[in-house]
Amino acid sequence: MENEVKHHLDTVHEAFNEKKISRREFVKYLGMAGAAAGLVGGPFGAVRNAFASKSITFHGWGGTVAEAFRNHAFDPYLTASGVNVVSAAFTGMDAFLTQVKASIPPGGEFNLAHLSAVFDYARYNDLGFGVELDEAKIPNLAKVMPKMLDTLRDISKGTLSAVPYDLGQTGIAYNTNMISKEKAEELGAALLWDKTLKGKISSWGADFRTNIWYAALYTGQDPNNIKDLNAVWNALKQQRKLVKKYWESGAELMSLLANGDIYATTAYSGRVATLQKQGHPIAYMAVPNTYSWMEYIYVLKGTDLEVAQSLLNFMLEPSCSIAVAEAQGYPSSLDPTKVPMPESVQQLPAYDPTGKLDGFLFADPAYWNGHQVEWAEKWDRVRAG
Amino acid sequence: MTNGKSWKPWALLSPSLSAVFLLLVIPVCFVVVYSFWLRAPSGGDIPAFQWGNYAKFFADFFYPSLLIRTIRVALETVVLCLVMGYVPAYFFYRTESRFKPVLMILIMLPFWISFIIRTLSWINILGDSGLINHLLLKAGLISSPFSMLYNEGAVLMGLLQYLLPFMILNIYVSLDGIDKSLTEAATSLGCTEWQAFREVTLPLSLPGVSAGCLLVFVLTCGTYLPPMILGGPGNDMIANLIFKRIIGTLDWPFGSAISTLLLGLLGVIVYTYNRYLGINQIFKSLR
Numbered sequence: 040m041e042n043e044v045k046h047h048l049d050t051v052h053e054a055f056n057e058k059k060i061s062r063r064e065f066v067k068y069l070g071m072a073g074a075a076a077g078l079v080g081g082p083f084g085a086v087r088n089a090f091a092s093k094s095i096t097f098h099g100w101g102g103t104v105a106e107a108f109r110n111h112a113f114d115p116y117l118t119a120s121g122v123n124v125v126s127a128a129f130t131g132m133d134a135f136l137t138q139v140k141a142s143i144p145p146g147g148e149f150n151l152a153h154l155s156a157v158f159d160y161a162r163y164n165d166l167g168f169g170v171e172l173d174e175a176k177i178p179n180l181a182k183v184m185p186k187m188l189d190t191l192r193d194i195s196k197g198t199l200s201a202v203p204y205d206l207g208q209t210g211i212a213y214n215t216n217m218i219s220k221e222k223a224e225e226l227g228a229a230l231l232w233d234k235t236l237k238g239k240i241s242s243w244g245a246d247f248r249t250n251i252w253y254a255a256l257y258t259g260q261d262p263n264n265i266k267d268l269n270a271v272w273n274a275l276k277q278q279r280k281l282v283k284k285y286w287e288s289g290a291e292l293m294s295l296l297a298n299g300d301i302y303a304t305t306a307y308s309g310r311v312a313t314l315q316k317q318g319h320p321i322a323y324m325a326v327p328n329t330y331s332w333m334e335y336i337y338v339l340k341g342t343d344l345e346v347a348q349s350l351l352n353f354m355l356e357p358s359c360s361i362a363v364a365e366a367q368g369y370p371s372s373l374d375p376t377k378v379p380m381p382e383s384v385q386q387l388p389a390y391d392p393t394g395k396l397d398g399f400l401f402a403d404p405a406y407w408n409g410h411q412v413e414w415a416e417k418w419d420r421v422r423a424g
Numbered sequence: 425m426t427n428g429k430s431w432k433p434w435a436l437l438s439p440s441l442s443a444v445f446l447l448l449v450i451p452v453c454f455v456v457v458y459s460f461w462l463r464a465p466s467g468g469d470i471p472a473f474q475w476g477n478y479a480k481f482f483a484d485f486f487y488p489s490l491l492i493r494t495i496r497v498a499l500e501t502v503v504l505c506l507v508m509g510y511v512p513a514y515f516f517y518r519t520e521s522r523f524k525p526v527l528m529i530l531i532m533l534p535f536w537i538s539f540i541i542r543t544l545s546w547i548n549i550l551g552d553s554g555l556i557n558h559l560l561l562k563a564g565l566i567s568s569p570f571s572m573l574y575n576e577g578a579v580l581m582g583l584l585q586y587l588l589p590f591m592i593l594n595i596y597v598s599l600d601g602i603d604k605s606l607t608e609a610a611t612s613l614g615c616t617e618w619q620a621f622r623e624v625t626l627p628l629s630l631p632g633v634s635a636g637c638l639l640v641f642v643l644t645c646g647t648y649l650p651p652m653i654l655g656g657p658g659n660d661m662i663a664n665l666i667f668k669r670i671i672g673t674l675d676w677p678f679g680s681a682i683s684t685l686l687l688g689l690l691g692v693i694v695y696t697y698n699r700y701l702g703i704n705q706i707f708k709s710l711r
Contacts, residue, residue, distance in 0.1 A: 300573070411673060
């Protein structure tokens with residue numbers, strides 16, 4: 040019944056778009072169909088679903104990343120398929136997860152999300168928001184780096200709720216007018232604890248993981264297996280005295296670096312690439328065991344899988360994926376040994392020509408999610424002084 | 425049999441009461457209920473009735489200290505808004521200028537722009553490469569940028585630009601209700617201008633001052649954007665903590681407990697205010 044109503048509404052909507060029926064008639068049919076369908080579905084559910092096959096929602100990062108997706112993936116997909124991708128920017132992964140959790144039914148109002156970090160893939164799956172994608176309907180998955188696919192499959196018991204889309208790192212950015220390359224490379228992670236930079240250091244304040252990760256590196260420990268936690272907290276307390284401001288978003292990070300308010304900080308690799316493109320004197324440094332993450336397009340429960348899988352396959356076409364990578368500043372998830380990458384992508388921070396990602400250290404989902412509440416609360420205390 | 429008059433006020437009030445009930449009372453009840461629940465390891469919620477979230481708040485001085493800081497910053501904001509708001513409100517009351525309506529619109533003008541944009545704009549004014557530092561450096565008055573952002577002063581500045589119009593308008597409404605002939609009578613009976621203000625105008629404007637102070641105080645306690653955007657590492661307020669617990673760690677039960685405590689504290693403050701100043705005084709200013 041619901042599908043039938045959806046079909047009729049699509050037909051009416053199409054007729055209205057083609058000016059075959061008047062606005063008044065369209066509204067009349069919409070009202071009648073909506074009322075009828077409302078009897079078999081939730082309130083407004085039928086009207087929303089009526090448009091489902093012609094549009095799909097996508098939540099992702101804002102700014103340059105959103106522009107990259109709009110210009111190189113969504114608009115071309117609309118031309119190719121007639122399906123509109125309605126995109127919106129979220130302020131962060133945590134805020135988005137809260138929105139999804141608060142929706143009724145949870146996840147039902149959202150379709151696709153551009154998420155970062157494997158631990159979030161685990162969180163979404165643990166909360167029951169995932170789907171099982173039909174990989175046969177996304178043939179371009181064969182071009183994706185196997186390690187990225189396996190990492191997600193390991194969490195969702197051999198299936199996929201998302202397709203890996205790009206790679207990134209939270210490395211160290213520094214102002215080259217104020218800090219020499221030699222000094223930065225000599226100090227490595229210790230650059231973020233350099234007392235001569237007091238009042239000019241920053242870090243991602245909203246994320247306890249980034250700060251603990253770099254404190255672990257600074258104290259000579261494995262970030263995925265920290266043995267001396269007190270040393271980490273002490274290092275963060277020391278660092279706090281040097282910090283001018285903890286940034287809360289990629290846009291704020293770019294503003295602080297571009298305006299010269301800070302000289303050294305943890306930073307998203309893609310945002311640094313964008314700053315470099317804009318001509319700012321900012322360098323990026325990936326120290327050994329730099330905090331790496333892979334981004335993926337997560338499909339939330341309740342989404343029209345046919346449309347989602349078609350869009351994901353389109354986005355994994357080399358021409359689309361490479362164009363997005365160039366524009367957003369993050370290397371594509373496509374395996375460079377299978378899909379030749381242009382020079383512009385090869386120059387991006389976090390690019391791995393081998394496609395094996397051997398040198399990349401990702402956050403262990405079980406380890407980090409297991410300590411989330413305890414460490415996040417402790418981090419708040421340290422941060423507040 | 426009831427007479428027709430008894431149900432009419434309720435019928436007229438029912439849209440407002442329904443809105444308050446649906447949009448305020450029920451959500452607050454949800455928050456209170458959530459505060460007794462538990463957070464599941466996955467970030468989900470487990471229904472329960474236990475006081476652990478409240479005990480956690482008081483077990484560590486870090487959390488109450490944020491509440492104390494919030495109260496202190498709110499009081500500082502009230503004082504600043506009062507000092508800076510009374511003068512323009514008094515000017516609007518006294519002036520006979522034909523530009524008075526334009527000046528009043530200027531007070532309202534900031535509300536036409538998003539609060540986030542207004543707050544962010546301070547970065548371009550106070551930042552190391554902002555307007556003030558740029559001018560000072562250009563004029564040769566300083567050799568390196570003067571640090572004005574990411575401290576409590578910047579947070580107060582952000583709060584002031586957000587809340588000052590509320591104070592000015594509340595005081596102005598109160599002043600506007602004062603019959604100007606009263607001050608004229610006082611001066612004709614031998615008072616100086618200052619005495620007439622102190623003995624007549626100021627006491628009669630106190631309901632507006634009370635309303636403005638309460639409004640500014642309550643709004644400051646619940647705001648989190650200025651500390652987040654303009655504050656430094658040690659300038660978080662209680663609303664920032666609630667944001668982090670609800671959004672950052674998906675710990676809705678603990679976030680709800682902090683919200684309930686804040687609500688309770690503000691309730692006590694408003695009750696005390698009512699007891700000693702009379703909440704009806706505030707409504708007088710709105711007449």
